[in-house]
Amino acid sequence: MPAPYTPQIGRYQDWLRQRHGLGFDDYDALWRWSTTDLGAFWQSVWDYFALESPTPHRAVLEGAAMPHVRWFPGAQVNYARQVWRHVEPAEAAGQPAIIAEDELGRVRTVGWRELQRDVAALAVGLRALGVRRGDRVAAYLPNRAETVVAFLACASLGAIWSVCAPDMGTAAVLDRFRQIEPTVLIAADGVHYAGRPLDRSATVRELRAGLPTLSHVVTLRTPYAAQRLTDTHDFAALVDRDDAAVRDFAPEWLPFDHPLWIVYSSGTTGLPKPIVHGHGGILLTTLALKVLHNDIGPSYDPNSLGERFHWYSSTGWVMWNAQIAGLTGGTTIVLYDGSPGGRKDEPDWTVLWRFAARHRVTFFGAGAAFYGNVMKAGVDLAALQAGGHDLSTIRALGSTGSPLPEEVQRWGSAQFARVYALAGRAADPAALPGGPGGPVWWCNISGGTDFCGAFIGGHRGLPQVPGQMQCRQLGCAVEAWDDDGRAVVGQVGELVCVRPIPSMPLYFWNDEGDARYLSSYFDTYPGVWRHGDWLEVRPDGGCVIYGRSDATINRHGLRMGTSEIYAAVEALPEVLDSLVVDLEYLGRESFMPLFVVLRPGLTLDEPLRERLRDAIRRALSPRFVPDAIEQVPDIPRTLSGKKQELPIKKLLLGQPLERVVNRDAMANPDCLAWYVAYAQARQAHAPGDTPPAPAGA
Secondary structure: OOOOOOOHHHHHHHHHHHHHOOOOOOHHHHHHHHHHOHHHHHHHHHHHOOOOOOOOOOOOEEOOOOOOOEEOOOOEEOHHHHHHOOHHHHHHHOOOOEEEEEOOOOEEEEOHHHHHHHHHHHHHHHHHOOOOOOOEEEEEOOOOHHHHHHHHHHHHHOOEEEEEOOOOOHHHHHHHHHHHOOOEEEEEOEEEEOOEEEEOHHHHHHHHHHOOOOOEEEEEOOOOOOOOOOOOEEHHHHHOOOOHHHHOOOOOOEEOOOEEEEEEEOOOOOOOEEEEEEHHHHHHHHHHHHHHHOOOOOOOOHHHOOOEEEEOOOOOOHHHHHHHHHHHHOOEEEEEEOOOOEOOOOEOOOHHHHHHHHOOOOEEEEEHHHHHHHHHOOOOHHHHHHOOOOOOOOOEEEEEOOOOOHHHHHHHHHHHHHHHHHHOOOOOHHHOOOOOOOOOEEEEOEEEOOOOEEEEEOOOOOOOOOOOEOEEOOOOOEEEEOOOOOEOOOOEEEEEEOOOOOOOOOEEOOOHHHHHHHHHHOOOOOOOEEEEEEEEEOOOOOEEEEEEOOOOEEEOOEEEOHHHHHHHHOOOOOEEEEEEOOOOOOOOOOOOEEEEEEOOOOOOOHHHHHHHHHHHHHHOOHHHOOOEEEEOOOOOEEOOOOEOHHHHHHHHOOOOHHHHOOHHHEOOHHHHHHHHHHHHHHHHHOOOOOOOOOOOO
């Protein structure tokens, strides 16, 4: 019988004990050390993963007050170089780098050496097009192996990558890409999603016309385009070369804080925030998350059970970045390009499970909403197992994007208990039961696009309590603060991080004096990161996220500013004003109502509702179509004219009117009566659906 498995975080603790004589009685002691002695902890991460630099760093951290700190000054790194380090051992072990499948069942397996060659070839091609260090390369691509190649090619040159998913409308993409002034656009001319081919050639033409800084467009050609794009470079042709320039190519050494990518996170007002992260900070933080907390080791390590890491995501969600980060730890990543629920007219919530079985996935991640949909659809995973779809290789279920309800976690655990029993795995110590509270390990995490990481996550050796996450992440000094700015335990408060972490943004693109950066995270508590979530830290160290503490829309992990929804809706001539709120909260489904004020004499009917839905689909994404659209007499506004999104959100979450709004500070307090009646009717319609308001809300 094989020896019991030692989780990655346990191996790291053994290394700390042997290398530095550091022993910790429990995880809480280890976490406190990691968040108080930042220099020692992050240096240990550098050493443990044997990161390399041709020049030494003069310190781990310079400065102490966020956000003006510098990590590892003097060091040089490159994200692509870290991926390169795994080529030889993975090839020797016969483990692939990428397994990619689309919803038509076409599979592409990419070896590590093939990935290296493709990346080098595209990098050489982009360099020939004039791409240099610091140039921005925009991408409009689906979740395919080619997208990973394109990202790594940009990273290897020191170009700055930025991607939007092809389900986003032209206006939303231009709102993002115009801010960063890209010189090259890499775009797919079509996609296949939810059983339908979708032409994207017209969108690509619109993007090219709307981005005057573009010098070149590279097209990933598909069978789904109505017209071939002219005057563009063919992606396949750029990659299809293997000459001396390709064989001699090596990723550039870059300063630790050189920009790696620009991602976007929306607030309640203004354009999406173009957030810049650096090579070194992302490498350190993602290695600590992926390997230590997600317990994903190199695929070629005989002790890591031949890792195959899948996290379902579109390229527009930060979990795509998290998915490809598996490559930095030597893990095989398994990509799915398509709808997780099958065709719209014939939903099938077994699609991803059958995909995972085909490719022997060991870590299966998805948004919390996915698991809820699978449960509601009545999917029987044990029946799949009995029918020849072997799900027993899955040893961990990852969840994020929104709080995972307790009932969903219990359902999933019961399903996998039956799967493992059918596979006869339970008696095998290497079969990796879920640890305390098994049978499967739920690695529930919460973090964000803003710092491209997780504040709260998993630890295979800690107890599992359905409905809560296991621990605060190493290196993340996360607390819940009450209204007086005091850390509280056993109460709901604002999620804050009181010490810096390496993957916090370098800056926002074109943000004069860091004004937007500071106002986004540090306006409430100077020098302390306020994340915008309600958090409860429980006495046992477990954590519960209760949803957003601000008015930002969070649809299954993708955040969108309300201003973007208003721009789409209020462009219709019938609409005078609008307000939208997201009633995400632990244990309930996300419910997003849209309230509209129409021109005099108009009544909201179903054709107009559909026009409103279609406007949002086209400008943003189908994800942000509201659950309900209601006609209202007026939109509550402050005396200065600001829409009162957060007070209405709190009212609809069950708080009394007098606690959420000051009538004297309103321009139109009489309109509140309609919203009070709506809240009461909704609560009466769904008894018990409205949870108690979080403390300090």
